[in-house]
Amino acid sequence: MFKKATASIFAKYFAGMAFLFSGNTFAAWNDLNMTEGVTAISKEVFDLHMLIFWICVGIGLVVFSVMFYSMFAFTKKKNPNPSSFHENTKLELAWTIVPFLILVFMAIPASNTLTKIYDDTEGDINIQVVGYQWKWQYKYLEDDIDFFQNLTTDWDEIYNKTPKGEHYLEEVDEAVVIPVGKKIRFLITANDVIHSWWMPDFAIKQDAIPGFINTAWTVVDEPGTYRGKCTELCGKNHGFMPVVVKVVPEDEYHTWVKEKKDAAIRMAELTTKDWSASELVQRGEAIYERNCVACHQSNGQGIAGIFPALAGSDIALNNKPRHIEILMEGVQGAAMASYANQLSEVDLAAVITYTRQAWGNSEKGDGQIVVPKDIVDYKL
Amino acid sequence: MSAVIESHGHDDHHHGPAKGLTRWLYTTNHKDIGSLYLWFSFAMFLIGGAMAMVIRAELFQPGMQIVEPEFYNQMLTLHGLIMVFGAVMPAFVGLANWLVPMMVGAPDMALPRMNNLSFWILPFAFFILLSSLFMEGGAPNFGWTFYAPLSTTYAPPSVTFFIFAVHIMGASSIMGSINVIVTIMNMRAPGMTLMKMPLFVWSWLITAYLLIAVMPVLAGAVTMMLMDIHFGTSFFNAAGGGDPVLFQHIFWFFGHPEVYIMILPAFGIASHIIETFSRKQLFGYASMVWAMASIAILSFVVWAHHMFTVGLPLAAELFFMWATMLIAVPTGVKVFNWVTTMFKGSISYETPMLFAIAFVVLFTIGGFSGLMLAITPADFQYHDTYFVVAHFHYVLVPGSVFSIMAAVYYWIPKWTGNMYDERLGKLHFWLSFIGVNVTFFPQHWIGLAGMPRRIPDYALQFADWNMISSVGAFLFGASQILFMFIVLKTVMGGKKATPQVWEGSRGLEWTVESPAPYHTFTTPPKVN
Numbered sequence: 001m002f003k004k005a006t007a008s009i010f011a012k013y014f015a016g017m018a019f020l021f022s023g024n025t026f027a028a029w030n031d032l033n034m035t036e037g038v039t040a041i042s043k044e045v046f047d048l049h050m051l052i053f054w055i056c057v058g059i060g061l062v063v064f065s066v067m068f069y070s071m072f073a074f075t076k077k078k079n080p081n082p083s084s085f086h087e088n089t090k091l092e093l094a095w096t097i098v099p100f101l102i103l104v105f106m107a108i109p110a111s112n113t114l115t116k117i118y119d120d121t122e123g124d125i126n127i128q129v130v131g132y133q134w135k136w137q138y139k140y141l142e143d144d145i146d147f148f149q150n151l152t153t154d155w156d157e158i159y160n161k162t163p164k165g166e167h168y169l170e171e172v173d174e175a176v177v178i179p180v181g182k183k184i185r186f187l188i189t190a191n192d193v194i195h196s197w198w199m200p201d202f203a204i205k206q207d208a209i210p211g212f213i214n215t216a217w218t219v220v221d222e223p224g225t226y227r228g229k230c231t232e233l234c235g236k237n238h239g240f241m242p243v244v245v246k247v248v249p250e251d252e253y254h255t256w257v258k259e260k261k262d263a264a265i266r267m268a269e270l271t272t273k274d275w276s277a278s279e280l281v282q283r284g285e286a287i288y289e290r291n292c293v294a295c296h297q298s299n300g301q302g303i304a305g306i307f308p309a310l311a312g313s314d315i316a317l318n319n320k321p322r323h324i325e326i327l328m329e330g331v332q333g334a335a336m337a338s339y340a341n342q343l344s345e346v347d348l349a350a351v352i353t354y355t356r357q358a359w360g361n362s363e364k365g366d367g368q369i370v371v372p373k374d375i376v377d378y379k380l
Numbered sequence: 381m382s383a384v385i386e387s388h389g390h391d392d393h394h395h396g397p398a399k400g401l402t403r404w405l406y407t408t409n410h411k412d413i414g415s416l417y418l419w420f421s422f423a424m425f426l427i428g429g430a431m432a433m434v435i436r437a438e439l440f441q442p443g444m445q446i447v448e449p450e451f452y453n454q455m456l457t458l459h460g461l462i463m464v465f466g467a468v469m470p471a472f473v474g475l476a477n478w479l480v481p482m483m484v485g486a487p488d489m490a491l492p493r494m495n496n497l498s499f500w501i502l503p504f505a506f507f508i509l510l511s512s513l514f515m516e517g518g519a520p521n522f523g524w525t526f527y528a529p530l531s532t533t534y535a536p537p538s539v540t541f542f543i544f545a546v547h548i549m550g551a552s553s554i555m556g557s558i559n560v561i562v563t564i565m566n567m568r569a570p571g572m573t574l575m576k577m578p579l580f581v582w583s584w585l586i587t588a589y590l591l592i593a594v595m596p597v598l599a600g601a602v603t604m605m606l607m608d609i610h611f612g613t614s615f616f617n618a619a620g621g622g623d624p625v626l627f628q629h630i631f632w633f634f635g636h637p638e639v640y641i642m643i644l645p646a647f648g649i650a651s652h653i654i655e656t657f658s659r660k661q662l663f664g665y666a667s668m669v670w671a672m673a674s675i676a677i678l679s680f681v682v683w684a685h686h687m688f689t690v691g692l693p694l695a696a697e698l699f700f701m702w703a704t705m706l707i708a709v710p711t712g713v714k715v716f717n718w719v720t721t722m723f724k725g726s727i728s729y730e731t732p733m734l735f736a737i738a739f740v741v742l743f744t745i746g747g748f749s750g751l752m753l754a755i756t757p758a759d760f761q762y763h764d765t766y767f768v769v770a771h772f773h774y775v776l777v778p779g780s781v782f783s784i785m786a787a788v789y790y791w792i793p794k795w796t797g798n799m800y801d802e803r804l805g806k807l808h809f810w811l812s813f814i815g816v817n818v819t820f821f822p823q824h825w826i827g828l829a830g831m832p833r834r835i836p837d838y839a840l841q842f843a844d845w846n847m848i849s850s851v852g853a854f855l856f857g858a859s860q861i862l863f864m865f866i867v868l869k870t871v872m873g874g875k876k877a878t879p880q881v882w883e884g885s886r887g888l889e890w891t892v893e894s895p896a897p898y899h900t901f902t903t904p905p906k907v908n
Contacts, residue, residue, distance in 0.1 A: 211618025
């Protein structure tokens, strides 16, 4: 089995090498080259990339031919008496000026494309993108839609306990939905450390920096699901925060917007409902798994020295007001962020209740639960 | 006073090295200190290399297998820091110590006691850095570029030790550079004008100025971090009115000259070796010097090409793109000069020449990908992917590291008096050459296909090439054990070397016996 896999890999390697040197094995393009993408800009970027690539190949061929020719023709055996020339002003001027002209030739299309990318006029739809450790938040500024995007690949797949799915590490709970043919402007920032929002098919890569709002825009004409990633080291789970954008026809987009708004109304109803401890714990466990395990671990033990344990923690046992405060405000100077805007009142109450009840905390401490109303009161 | 001079004249045999450990602790001899630097650098190369092996082993297959993401980030951070500050830079300082005085006909470095100090603080710096692996919260995990606020507010407690270690490394580099500059400026043999200096000396003179210019900037950056972490300032903290992008500007104002610090001495080395084994005078000496000077000056105005995606204004993006592309001109001149030196030469292929030729070819490939990265719109796709990893490893491994290995093979007969084993040297070359290319070439492809750098696990479409890249890395890593064996074997014994060593070698260092006596050029030679 292993042998076969290795053999096929080496076959691919040589295919790749052959592709590189022959340049006509176009079947291998997608595996080995930059994506052409699905926007006018991404195609232009791709063409620019290929132009520079072939210029480099051309220069390389000339330089290396002279070099390899010299290596074979002027060995000590074949040419025992070396020439003594060591200067030639004309030649030296030529190979300073000619490369300069080639560079100018490359700089013109590059500058043009760059100028096009830097069009930062308003979009038809403006979406604020906020990077968090380790998820993305999207706010549709015109439609008051607001949601988080989390990796859904199971940790069992990552730790090789179950087979890996088709979109391993490139699948999320909620895709960004945008309509075809509209100018979408992304306003990109971050809440904690620097992230970078990359969608290769749109040729957008823009750093998400706390305190700054960067912009990027796109117009996509082909419906489809496009996958990208965070590309700035942002801590432990940097490799696990993908980006997924779903491009849909316009009417489908409007349906989606309506559904999102209806869901927000249902959420408001949940906030006023009477919650039992077990309901909260059940809901809270899922929230915890998605938002907290990365640092505090699923057994609530944290990681010594960086992320405090929640199991047996005095705050989780006996100090309900402080417990709520930490979730709402974060901890200054530490990795703990504020979740006041990341989670709904219901989810905040649920996850606090869960951590006060789980791992034996309910027996050791006061066992008080937190209901959504507590969070609403805190916000007042 | 005259009595002292007299005893120098008559009792040369009292001035050999001291015995035992104190020889190395108290030495002010440039050759001893050069050897210390080189061995230290090799030890760091193995430690940093072991970390690279951990990284490649984890990336051998998709999924998490041998380390946790948290530890993976510590490995990639320490690998970068150790290779840059512990392996490549000290190796070049070691070569400068050995070679600069002998090449300019000076008896020693100008400031021998400072020379001792600048070496002996280094092991402490790296002891501190490596000890952070055993601290609560683990070692630095924010990448060798340590972008704030990941390296400040969100860093493990060991970041303070990291900052202290960087300060010590910086002090060491600055002292080393002062020594190089003072030696070159004041201690050249009579008749050796600046434009008659060997190119390795020129390359180090320029490098030393770069170091003095930018190491204090790095020290400033880490000090600001220290203030942010412990003293309540907000240089890089947006919540306090600070600016995380400011950190990147400061870091890369250091960082870009730093990459030339790691390649300029390699240019010098390659020039000597290609000239020697082509048995033909180097083509375009003067343009080589001007090319290095131009590269050094340009290196101060291109830093933001590392930051094309941080949201700079269009004018800045255009300026830094054009300025970066310009560097291709002097770099091209150097490559053309090397090729023309070989043209109509009388070439033989000993191990140093093989490494030097591989250096020229593979460094040029790294230069091409560098040119591609300079094109801002395309950089939006390349930035922070494996394409970048492939690019800088092409200029650093078959670039800087190959040049260091070439230098070791080239000058080791002068250092030890023994010839290395040519057959083993060639074997080491071919294993390294194949290993390097199998490791790093496919990384261009997985980068273009969309794999970000600094991730411990990846999507399935990148699996095949990662596996091949890992196999190449294991081969390259293992080959370096052979290198250690070859060097040790040469130190122990071997065919005796003549003073000239190589048929085509020229320069003052080849006029003294092999091994070079403990003290050389106590009376300056005359240079015509």
